[in-house]
Amino acid sequence: MHFFIRLGLNLIKMGNxxxxxxxxxxxxLCTFFAYLLEPDNFGNLxxxxxxxxxxxxxxxxxxxxxxxxxxxxxxxxxxxxxxGLLGVVIGKIIDAFTIFRRKKEEGKLDYTKExxxxxxxxxxxxxxxxxxxxxxxxxxxxxxxxxxxxxPLDVTLDRIHYIQGDSTEEETFEKANISKAKSxxxxxxxxxxxxxLRDSKTLTVAIIAERLAxxxxxxxxxxxxxxxxxxxxxxxxxxxLSQETISRLAVRAAMYKGVxxxxxxxxxxxxxxxxxxxxxxxxxxxxxxxxxxxxAQGATLIADGEQLDINRRLNEKISEDAELYVICxxxxxxxxx
Numbered sequence: 001m002h003f004f005i006r007l008g009l010n011l012i013k014m015g016n017x018x019x020x021x022x023x024x025x026x027x028x029l030c031t032f033f034a035y036l037l038e039p040d041n042f043g044n045l046x047x048x049x050x051x052x053x054x055x056x057x058x059x060x061x062x063x064x065x066x067x068x069x070x071x072x073x074x075x076x077x078x079x080x081x082x083x084g085l086l087g088v089v090i091g092k093i094i095d096a097f098t099i100f101r102r103k104k105e106e107g108k109l110d111y112t113k114e115x116x117x118x119x120x121x122x123x124x125x126x127x128x129x130x131x132x133x134x135x136x137x138x139x140x141x142x143x144x145x146x147x148x149x150x151x152p153l154d155v156t157l158d159r160i161h162y163i164q165g166d167s168t169e170e171e172t173f174e175k176a177n178i179s180k181a182k183s184x185x186x187x188x189x190x191x192x193x194x195x196x197l198r199d200s201k202t203l204t205v206a207i208i209a210e211r212l213a214x215x216x217x218x219x220x221x222x223x224x225x226x227x228x229x230x231x232x233x234x235x236x237x238x239x240x241l242s243q244e245t246i247s248r249l250a251v252r253a254a255m256y257k258g259v260x261x262x263x264x265x266x267x268x269x270x271x272x273x274x275x276x277x278x279x280x281x282x283x284x285x286x287x288x289x290x291x292x293x294x295x296a297q298g299a300t301l302i303a304d305g306e307q308l309d310i311n312r313r314l315n316e317k318i319s320e321d322a323e324l325y326v327i328c329x330x331x332x333x334x335x336x337x
Contacts, residue, residue: 023089027052030078037071056082104155107148107164114180116141120167120205121187122152125221129185134159143176167205173212183217184209188242195223199230206234275302276333280322288314290324297336299328 027049035048042048042064051064055078066072103109117133117140119126130142130153143161144152151162165172167186178184186205192198199222206220219238222228228239276299284290287310291301301310303325304318318324326336 019089019092023085026085033074037074038066038068041067055079056086058083105150107151107162110175111143111161111177113141115182116143118143118145118176118178118181118184120145121189122146122148123187123190125187145172145176170208170212173208178209178213178216181213181216186220188221188223199223199227203230206231206236210234276326276328278324278326278336280318280320280324284318286315286317290318294326298332299326299336301326
């Protein structure tokens, strides 16, 4: 008994590769010796290997079994050593999965895929943004960066990845594979009370993101409008003035009853008609061609990039790199796209 306890402890202390190599060698040696002891009984090495594996796994179908004294003694020896060896290997595999899951929960695993969206900071805004992305796109992954001890979302979701780290450090962005990202969303840090300090931190994070990945689309939340000038040397693609946006929407809702529901439909995929971006089709020469064709399919062309005056430019030609926006439902967009 003491021998087997010491043997088990030594196996547990082995490195993973050493243990795996030892197990493979032991299985093949047992396969060879079992066949060597009873060649007529097993017939070939494949049957001998099958017998060894069913013995190690304690399945014991009984279709192959030793008939000689030497074969039976060897099987007892093989069983005593092999089942412990295989048990340790299985335990190591389970431990590996447990460690992997824990590291993923704690945000200690690097993200290695591409074309993902990185969101800086966890909060209610991030939670809403994640739901919106999941509803809007069925393939893009989301990488959340924050300093929380564990992931705020279920790590079993394939499209969600968490990186624990300081967003003002380059190493954190490198773990999120920012150079291969599709876009970065930087939310203002809600844990900071002073709005100027919050915008200052946002500026620092934006500088790092743009320096590491200048070609990645960056969207930044700003609290105070006059601070936008501080970002003039940083090539941020888009700014969101959260407080001003809410205030202006509230005014519009007060002046025009129901307008907030219209805004919500356009910026959310939850219900109603939605805003979609499409590419120029070969058959569209002018905006009028595109407008009529899209209208016949159930979509309304409203803009090219930031220009909302399509109805006054119907006779103009559409450039090849035009960014056309339409309003329609999801089913219509799938047919158009």
